[in-house]
Amino acid sequence: MMEINMGPQHPSTHGVLRLELTLDGETVVDVRPVIGYLHRGVEKLSENKIYVMIPPLCDRLDYVASGSQNLGYIQAVEMLAGIEVPERARYVRTILAELNRISSHLVWLGTHALDIGAMTVFFYCFREREMILDMFESFCGARLTTNMFRVGGLLDDLPPGWTAACRHFIDLFPSRIKEYEGLLTTNRIWLERTKGVGYISAEDCISWGVTGPMLRASGVNYDIRKTEPYAAYDRMEFDIPTHKDGDTYARYLVRLEELRQSTRIIRQALDTIPEGEIRAPKLKTRMKAPVGEVYHEIEGPRGVQGFYLVSDGGEKPYRCHFRSPSFVNLAAIGDMSRGGLVADIVAIIGTIDIVLGDCDR
Amino acid sequence: MTMDQVVVNVVIPAVKIAVVLGIVSGGVAYLTLLERKVLGFMQLRLAPRRVGPRGLLQPIADGIKLLLKEDVMPQGADRALFLLAPVLAIIPAFASLAVLPFASEPFTIFGYTITPYITDVNIGVLYILSITSLGIFGISLGGWASNSKYSLLGSLRSAAQMISYEVPLGLSIIGVLMLSGTASMVGIVEAQRNAGLWFFVPQIVGLFCFFVAAVAETNRLPFDLPEAEAELVAGYQTEYAGMKFAFFMMAEYTAMIVVASVCTTLWLGGWMRPFPNIEGLAFLDWLNFIHPALSGVFWFAMKALFVLYVYIWLRGTFPRYRYDQLMRIGWKWLLPLSLLNVLATGVWLVLR
Numbered sequence: 001m002m003e004i005n006m007g008p009q010h011p012s013t014h015g016v017l018r019l020e021l022t023l024d025g026e027t028v029v030d031v032r033p034v035i036g037y038l039h040r041g042v043e044k045l046s047e048n049k050i051y052v053m054i055p056p057l058c059d060r061l062d063y064v065a066s067g068s069q070n071l072g073y074i075q076a077v078e079m080l081a082g083i084e085v086p087e088r089a090r091y092v093r094t095i096l097a098e099l100n101r102i103s104s105h106l107v108w109l110g111t112h113a114l115d116i117g118a119m120t121v122f123f124y125c126f127r128e129r130e131m132i133l134d135m136f137e138s139f140c141g142a143r144l145t146t147n148m149f150r151v152g153g154l155l156d157d158l159p160p161g162w163t164a165a166c167r168h169f170i171d172l173f174p175s176r177i178k179e180y181e182g183l184l185t186t187n188r189i190w191l192e193r194t195k196g197v198g199y200i201s202a203e204d205c206i207s208w209g210v211t212g213p214m215l216r217a218s219g220v221n222y223d224i225r226k227t228e229p230y231a232a233y234d235r236m237e238f239d240i241p242t243h244k245d246g247d248t249y250a251r252y253l254v255r256l257e258e259l260r261q262s263t264r265i266i267r268q269a270l271d272t273i274p275e276g277e278i279r280a281p282k283l284k285t286r287m288k289a290p291v292g293e294v295y296h297e298i299e300g301p302r303g304v305q306g307f308y309l310v311s312d313g314g315e316k317p318y319r320c321h322f323r324s325p326s327f328v329n330l331a332a333i334g335d336m337s338r339g340g341l342v343a344d345i346v347a348i349i350g351t352i353d354i355v356l357g358d359c360d361r
Numbered sequence: 362m363t364m365d366q367v368v369v370n371v372v373i374p375a376v377k378i379a380v381v382l383g384i385v386s387g388g389v390a391y392l393t394l395l396e397r398k399v400l401g402f403m404q405l406r407l408a409p410r411r412v413g414p415r416g417l418l419q420p421i422a423d424g425i426k427l428l429l430k431e432d433v434m435p436q437g438a439d440r441a442l443f444l445l446a447p448v449l450a451i452i453p454a455f456a457s458l459a460v461l462p463f464a465s466e467p468f469t470i471f472g473y474t475i476t477p478y479i480t481d482v483n484i485g486v487l488y489i490l491s492i493t494s495l496g497i498f499g500i501s502l503g504g505w506a507s508n509s510k511y512s513l514l515g516s517l518r519s520a521a522q523m524i525s526y527e528v529p530l531g532l533s534i535i536g537v538l539m540l541s542g543t544a545s546m547v548g549i550v551e552a553q554r555n556a557g558l559w560f561f562v563p564q565i566v567g568l569f570c571f572f573v574a575a576v577a578e579t580n581r582l583p584f585d586l587p588e589a590e591a592e593l594v595a596g597y598q599t600e601y602a603g604m605k606f607a608f609f610m611m612a613e614y615t616a617m618i619v620v621a622s623v624c625t626t627l628w629l630g631g632w633m634r635p636f637p638n639i640e641g642l643a644f645l646d647w648l649n650f651i652h653p654a655l656s657g658v659f660w661f662a663m664k665a666l667f668v669l670y671v672y673i674w675l676r677g678t679f680p681r682y683r684y685d686q687l688m689r690i691g692w693k694w695l696l697p698l699s700l701l702n703v704l705a706t707g708v709w710l711v712l713r
Binding site for chain 2: 189
């Protein structure tokens, strides 16, 4: 038996995750994740800020999918304060959230493949991600921590030419997905490295609270965009990809299909987006929310992102809590990797798709 | 000893060794650049281009950086073995260059006839097999002496891997030896000329087995488990820095060059131009106007470069195998396949 520390400084622990491994030769006997290296106390910080100052903090939870974080928090505030969002803003939010899902999945695919040794996929993925980040930049000026939505709608309408750039991207993207698939989907080595690795059953997923593509790859058809639609998702037609195998390969296929479905959603939203206002009228910067509490969930790229806000009637939240999918999904790593080999751990970290900022908050 | 004997037995071999070592060391440095350039081309990026014109001086900059780097000795390391390991890794890699026939036509300088290879022994192939397999000592000792668990895991992996792949590596060559009837590297190329075709035609299975096993022997993707950076940080070389690290890298790249040269010699016709028996293609030996040996070296280098390109190509395309899968491929696929190849070659030799 050998105890070995994987991380916090390690090439494939995606940030500052630390895993205490117990190995018997190459076989993994036990895995204990140690987290908290990136804890910044975002929840406590939020209690000292007025409502509109919190979105930039939310951006830094899951910095790979900052748009989703933003959307979830802002919708929670809107629910708390009873603000109606104009229709056009809802559509723009949907488009940007889906673009964010694509860029987040591209980061996942690139790093996951890189961990398993396929170097080139990483560069292909980042080529397309670059296009999305450019679109974010032209919309809101930031690329990563975008802070692109405002309570009550949007700061600005889509800039001129943005729609054309977005259409160009979604026309191009399906052929690019084929390129990734050409390198991986039927590659024997990829199949051997991912099939049957990191299996988790639907029952285990539910009892661990695992959500998102991991849950769907185990055969549970659950997606907040369908069950409790927010933004403009109830007007969109899209499928929720599921798979029954529950292994790393199934999660790979599910996420790739999500890329296609996101493209489909964006295309529909661009086609049907109404003209009109982009912001609810008469909102004060130092807004006050009525006494009460709200818990709002959205479907982020990694799973269910929950935002819990308690208001005591003041202009700052009395208490904030964020449910982060990375944290919950990571908890299942022990069950997924016991009995596997060291190399499987790397594949499993990749397939859980953690962002440590999200995990440690 | 007369003056003549001293020149023939000492001076000429020494000069030849110096020339080959110099060229191969330079080749190793530029092989790293070639790898980065080719990978960059495959991966939509530019690769190094800051140092010198189009990045051509990058290997020199890398070399200087490694020379000037602080030499770190990890706590609790076995001092002697830690220092010895990189040397043990690089000596066999360089030693195996001795029997590679870069060209055949001897040339004359100051009345001495000089062959364009260091030596030709009648067991050249066996010599290369045995010498290169010594390289494992450097790797496993380096991993052991580092006093690090990642290094130890890496060196254990490479020990198992290299020992397993020695077997198909040796067996895959036997087909060629049976066809040529000699184990001398020069003799094998001559046999290909006499046979009228390069041995990769009848021995394509052998070439395949050899190449796969050799990729595993040299720890390259998709078999680079000993230094799998995603799992073991850098495997056996995790704790090495500066010139000691450079020695490991040079050993790896020299081994790649040796493998490419062996592929060239045994299967791809060595120094011969394509279709050496067809007079009409003689213009392909365009360097003959200087000396025939030069066009031999040219074609040898071209073929070796092609094999090296395939190496880099693999790295750009494939994910990494897992440890158990690697072992399974070695013992359950390559070994039977190379044995079948030996059997089939034997049957064909008896029946023809």
